[in-house]
Amino acid sequence: MKNIYIYNAPIKGLLIIKLLLGISLLSFFVYLFKNEIFPDIWTFAGPLLSLALIINGLTSSKIKEINVHNSQKMIEIIKESLYSTKTKKINFQSLKSELKSENAKKIFTLIIKLRLIISENDKEIEELNSNLFSLNNDKLTKLHSDLKAVYKNK
Numbered sequence: 001m002k003n004i005y006i007y008n009a010p011i012k013g014l015l016i017i018k019l020l021l022g023i024s025l026l027s028f029f030v031y032l033f034k035n036e037i038f039p040d041i042w043t044f045a046g047p048l049l050s051l052a053l054i055i056n057g058l059t060s061s062k063i064k065e066i067n068v069h070n071s072q073k074m075i076e077i078i079k080e081s082l083y084s085t086k087t088k089k090i091n092f093q094s095l096k097s098e099l100k101s102e103n104a105k106k107i108f109t110l111i112i113k114l115r116l117i118i119s120e121n122d123k124e125i126e127e128l129n130s131n132l133f134s135l136n137n138d139k140l141t142k143l144h145s146d147l148k149a150v151y152k153n154k
Contacts, residue, residue, distance in 0.1 A: 004146040005066040015057045015082045022053030094121045097147040116140045
């Protein structure tokens with residue numbers, strides 16, 4: 001078994017921070033509304049933003065690691081959410097990966113955003129995106145080349 005990708009940040013910690021941020025923001029707006037303070041556009045946008053943070057913290061999941069099992073000719077994708085850890089296994093024969101640029105056609109682009117799509121039998125299974133300042137673009141390109149090497153050498 002060979003590990004070709006690992007996400008180093010504590011995933012559950014990040015999701016709990018989103019959840020707590022959403023709850024504190026929602027309680028702030030409840031406090032404002034109880035005291036009959038209505039902050040213009042934030043009257044509707046604030047509670048919706050906080051609910052979106054809460055729902056995102058409860059339901060989202062991230063890819064924790066990707067492993068290659070050469071003996072079984074399978075790739076293993078491990079996703080972690082707040083509640084569980086799921087494992088997805090894909091055969092080398094049905095594996096495809098595609099690296100796309102989201103903003104490459106724009107003329108004045110300072111930060112290039114990449115998107116890595118992992119497919120099984122032309123059906124999108126997982127997607128990895130660039131982070132805020134595209135600091136993980138080199139990780140995404142390396143993962144794409146590693147995946148390509150895996151399914152080209154079936």
